[in-house]
Amino acid sequence: MPASTPIYGFTYPCPDEVISPSAFTTLANQIDAKLLDVEADRFLALNRFNSDLDSAVVQTVTNGVDTTLTIPSSTYTLPMSGVYVFHVTVLPQTFPATISTTQATVHLNTVYQFGQTQNNEGNSTRNIAPSGPITGVAGDIITTRVFYVGSGTMNVRAHMSVKMLVRTA
Amino acid sequence: MTLSCPEGSNYAAIAKQLHETAMQAEERISELEQELRSAVNRPTIVQTFTAPQTGFIDNLESNFGSSVGPFVYPFNNVPGDFTVDNSDDTYIYLGEGIYEIGVSATAVPAGVVNDNSIRIWQIKHYRPDPGSLDPVLPGFSFVDRTASTQVEANSVIGVKVAMAGTFRIMPGDRILFTILHTNTLSTITLSDIKCYMSKVSDASLTEVL
Amino acid sequence: MPTNTLNFNLPYPSGTDAPCDFDEQWCDFTAAIDSVFDTFQAALDRTVPVIPAAKLRLSAPADFVDSSPVIFDSVVFDTAGFTDLDADPYHIFINRTGRYTVTCMSVVITQATIPPGFLGTWVLVEDGLGGGDFTAMNQATDVGGGLGYFIPGYEAVLTITAGSRLSLVFTAGSIVIRNMLEAYMSVHWHSDTERPS
Numbered sequence: 001m002p003a004s005t006p007i008y009g010f011t012y013p014c015p016d017e018v019i020s021p022s023a024f025t026t027l028a029n030q031i032d033a034k035l036l037d038v039e040a041d042r043f044l045a046l047n048r049f050n051s052d053l054d055s056a057v058v059q060t061v062t063n064g065v066d067t068t069l070t071i072p073s074s075t076y077t078l079p080m081s082g083v084y085v086f087h088v089t090v091l092p093q094t095f096p097a098t099i100s101t102t103q104a105t106v107h108l109n110t111v112y113q114f115g116q117t118q119n120n121e122g123n124s125t126r127n128i129a130p131s132g133p134i135t136g137v138a139g140d141i142i143t144t145r146v147f148y149v150g151s152g153t154m155n156v157r158a159h160m161s162v163k164m165l166v167r168t169a
Numbered sequence: 170m171t172l173s174c175p176e177g178s179n180y181a182a183i184a185k186q187l188h189e190t191a192m193q194a195e196e197r198i199s200e201l202e203q204e205l206r207s208a209v210n211r212p213t214i215v216q217t218f219t220a221p222q223t224g225f226i227d228n229l230e231s232n233f234g235s236s237v238g239p240f241v242y243p244f245n246n247v248p249g250d251f252t253v254d255n256s257d258d259t260y261i262y263l264g265e266g267i268y269e270i271g272v273s274a275t276a277v278p279a280g281v282v283n284d285n286s287i288r289i290w291q292i293k294h295y296r297p298d299p300g301s302l303d304p305v306l307p308g309f310s311f312v313d314r315t316a317s318t319q320v321e322a323n324s325v326i327g328v329k330v331a332m333a334g335t336f337r338i339m340p341g342d343r344i345l346f347t348i349l350h351t352n353t354l355s356t357i358t359l360s361d362i363k364c365y366m367s368k369v370s371d372a373s374l375t376e377v378l
Numbered sequence: 379m380p381t382n383t384l385n386f387n388l389p390y391p392s393g394t395d396a397p398c399d400f401d402e403q404w405c406d407f408t409a410a411i412d413s414v415f416d417t418f419q420a421a422l423d424r425t426v427p428v429i430p431a432a433k434l435r436l437s438a439p440a441d442f443v444d445s446s447p448v449i450f451d452s453v454v455f456d457t458a459g460f461t462d463l464d465a466d467p468y469h470i471f472i473n474r475t476g477r478y479t480v481t482c483m484s485v486v487i488t489q490a491t492i493p494p495g496f497l498g499t500w501v502l503v504e505d506g507l508g509g510g511d512f513t514a515m516n517q518a519t520d521v522g523g524g525l526g527y528f529i530p531g532y533e534a535v536l537t538i539t540a541g542s543r544l545s546l547v548f549t550a551g552s553i554v555i556r557n558m559l560e561a562y563m564s565v566h567w568h569s570d571t572e573r574p575s
Binding site: 183190194197198201204207208269285287289291314315318319320333334335336337349351369370371372 | 397418425435457521526530564
């Protein structure tokens with residue numbers, strides 16, 4: 001009866017066994033398969049998930065309405081469970097007649113995570129650029145919301161950069 | 170001379186060799202697997218604070234975070250109850266290195282709002298210095314910081330900050346989160362406080378290209 | 379004739395091989411495994427315990443020209459030979475292509491002659507081939523007053539190619555000489571390639 005190693009169960013013949021070529025085949029393929037698993041770890045160590053998303057597509061936000069952005073560079077789906085750091089920049093492209101403050105917030109499946117406000121004294125728009133950590137599972141969706149106090153509407157575009165810090169699964 | 174090699178009847182030698190190879194391969198694979206996994210599991214702490222922190226007086230740089238209120242760990246892979254801020258032990262345990270540290274929070278005046286009053290948020294890095302009379306942390310000297318100045322717009326939503334920086338920290342150093350505001354008409358309440366720390370690298374070695 | 383495994387082409391004895399060839403064939407097998415181990419170890423050597431990282435800091439006030447690189451006076455850390463403060467106190471030089479985190483901060487007193495005014499900071503990445511990128515951008519509103527304006531910038535990740543140089547830039551809207559109270563710029567490696575999913 002073959003024996004096997006304690007961790008991965010690589011099988012090897014015992015001294016009293018008849019050895020056939022299958023003993024070599026089995027052990028070689030077992031090691032090969034396990035190396036493939038570790039190769040995935042090697043690749044992840046050098047290439048943790050990360051992305052930076054930029055788009056010229058704009059979205060219109062109405063004053064006083066906390067608006068979830070749907071433009072391409074404002075959302076991200078976690079590919080693997082882990083701790084990530086997100087950085088979002090909301091860039092106003094048009095200028096409301098009056099604007100006193102703007103807020104950009106980042107959400108995990110609609111739950112608030114962190115955000116940033118800007119003072120728009122003098123009715124001057126400003127980029128808003130919050131960054132922070134999010135712990136989530138694969139499939140969680142990260143979104144950006146924009147809110148401003150002022151008049152009319154404002155077109156914005158977004159930039160998002162994300163990096164995985166830690167793998168948790 | 171002929172080299173010995175396993176013959177048809179010398180089954181034991183081949184079996185022994187396969188056994189050795191299997192065990193040695195497993196040992197080395199296991200070692201590499203664990204080390205590669207640790208490369209994507211750098212020491213990281215995320216804290217969220219479970220209650221607002223209140224009563225911050227104007228024109229006085231004041232600590233917030235772990236020194237003030239309770240928190241939970243959405244994530245923590247560092248054994249023990251170490252905190253990102255207000256702890257000498259954290260960086261003694263984790264050792265010298267390069268750390269990425271961030272904090273986010275919301276500040277709302279508890280009462281009347283001073284329009285265009287200032288909020289200065291800081292992640293401050295201090296080093297033990299027994300002779301120091303630093304007003305924020307006596308016995309420590311200021312080393313470095315990441316900070317953000319924001320201006321209250323008196324628009325009900327208050328002021329939110331979410332920032333991060335990198336620091337070279339030595340064992341015994343301390344990180345503090347502070348706020349200084351100029352809302353003279355009332356104190357400030359902080360909520361939605363969250364912070365994180367991740368050890369990016371050792372600092373004293375040279376990397377392999 | 380040895381057979382090879384599917385994934386890593388490890389050669390191992392097959393049924394048609396003579397038992398006397400086992401030694402050599404098995405040595406070939408273990409050597410092939412060792413070679414795979416070497417690639418795994420090489421990845422570890424590049425990621426643990428140290429990665430490419432550098433931070434420059436300005437600790438004492440210094441003048442600079444609006445929209446031009448800010449000068450630094452100290453190296454906080456440099457694990458990869460990215461800096462040479464004596465030769466160039468303005469830049470971090472990248473010598474390994476990859477995906478990097480960039481952070482920065484500018485600190486000034488009020489710059490607005492008539493508040494409110496605009497304050498902006500970013501890190502300029504010049505790729506050495508005539509191209510460039512702005513990253514870690516942040517802006518603030520200057521409402522005057524006696525307290526300093528701290529403007530931090532952060533970018534979680536972007537591609538920086540070997541041969542690039544980074545500089546910190548600040549503007550308050552007009553090209554004049556200004557005084558920077560304090561500043562820093564830092565960069566550290568995160569990964570080799572972009573990998574969104």
